[in-house]
Amino acid sequence: MLNAIRPKNRVIFGYLFFPILLYIFSVFVPLAAAAYYSLFEWKGGPKKTFIGIDNYLTLIKDSIFWQSFGHNVFLVAACVVGQIGLAFVIVLVINSRLVKCKGLHQTLSFFPSTISxxxxxxxxxxxxxxxxxxxxxxxxxxxxxxxVKVWLNEPQTIMIVVAIPLIWQYIGYYMVIILSAISSVDKEIFEVSEIDGANAIQRAIHIVFPLIKRTLLVCVTLCVAGNMKVFDHIYAMTLGGPGNESNVMALYSYQMSFQRSNMGYGSTISIGIFITSLLLIGGVQLLVKAYTKESEDY
Structure with a gap:
């Protein structure tokens, strides 16, 4: 019966061909182009001078790039705690029996993530x-x-200031993901734990968290990937200032490419963003998976 309703391979290929082609064109082609242009000294005109890996050697010694990388790492850490952590707590509160109009709370919480x-x-x-x-x-x-301060011109606190809008906007996004994971858990587990005398904190730590930890791993991966390429909020709020105190890698690449007309080095920074993001995401996943395996063995 299943074979009778299963479409033929050429039909499946036909449905997937254009989405895959669009994905390759929008992701891999720009990445390959950036890797190619990073090997040139190019000011954006028709003339390009091949310089090999000189741009990469410059990038390794570029203190502004590594300062921007540190700012991205700070935003990742702040948003993992602020976005996912707060989303986890808020979902548990909304799921409690004391809260009414659960659907309204979920809708209002998700609304900021739909805004530009x-x-x-x-x-x-x-x-x-x-x-x-x-x-x-x-x-x-x-x-x-x-x-009272000029909040957007305070070097000591500017990274906290620009992290707040990021955290506020995407709490609802992760709430939806975590809520869907908790909804798939058998309600009898919570009822039995409540009968056994487990309080809300104990249920959250010893029951909810272990059961949805793989979903939380997905959330952490999305959070790391999103904050390693953050651009819009910083550009709108501070343009990377004061000085370079709130600059991030994507904004630094934009500044080099379009404000200073150094397209070759801007492409090199883009490849640096790609490599550092992969390394950070891979490291986070290894740590979370190691913790997951250890807790399962325990």
Missing amino acids: AVYIGFIWMMVFDYKRGLINWFLTFIGKESA
């Missing part, structure tokens, strides 16, 4: 504005004028 990242950046730029921003207005209202 540039809009989010501009909204939070107004929130942190020195003269008319909500943060400074509130500090003045409660009598804390001494705490």
Whole structure:
């Protein structure tokens, strides 16, 4: 019966041909082009000078690139805790018996992730504005004028400031993923644990977390990949400033390629983003899988 309704191989190939072709054209072709142009000194015009791996040798010694890489790693760490961690806690709260209108909470939580990242950046730029921003207005209202700052021009706190919009926007996105994983867990497990006297924290740590840890691994992978190529929020809020204190790798590549017209070196930075992202994602996955295997053996 299954063979009777299964489409022929050429039909399957026909359905998949154009999506695969589009994926190759939009992902692998630009990557191959960037790798090719990274071997040249190219200012964007018709003339290119082949220089081999000189751009890569320059990249290894480029302190701004490695500073930007550190900022990306900071955003990854902040968003893994802020996005996935908070999403996990909020999902547990929404799933509790005390919360009503669960569907409304889920919809409102997911809504920010549907807004353009540039809009989010501009909204939070107004929130942190020195003269008319909500943060400074509130500090003045409660009598804390001494705490009023030019938030977008403070080198010591600027990375925390730009991380807040990222965390706020995508909490709902990870809530949907985690909620779908928890929904697939048999409800009897929670009922039995509650009868046995397990409180909410114990159920979260010893029951929910082990059962959905593979879904959480997917969330961590998506979070790392997304924050290693973050661009829109930073561009809208700070343009990488003050100085290079909030610069990230994708923005640095943009600056080199289009503002300084160094397309060859900008392509090299893009390849650097690709390689460092793969290494970081692979390292995170190995750590999580090692923890998962250890907990399973235990």
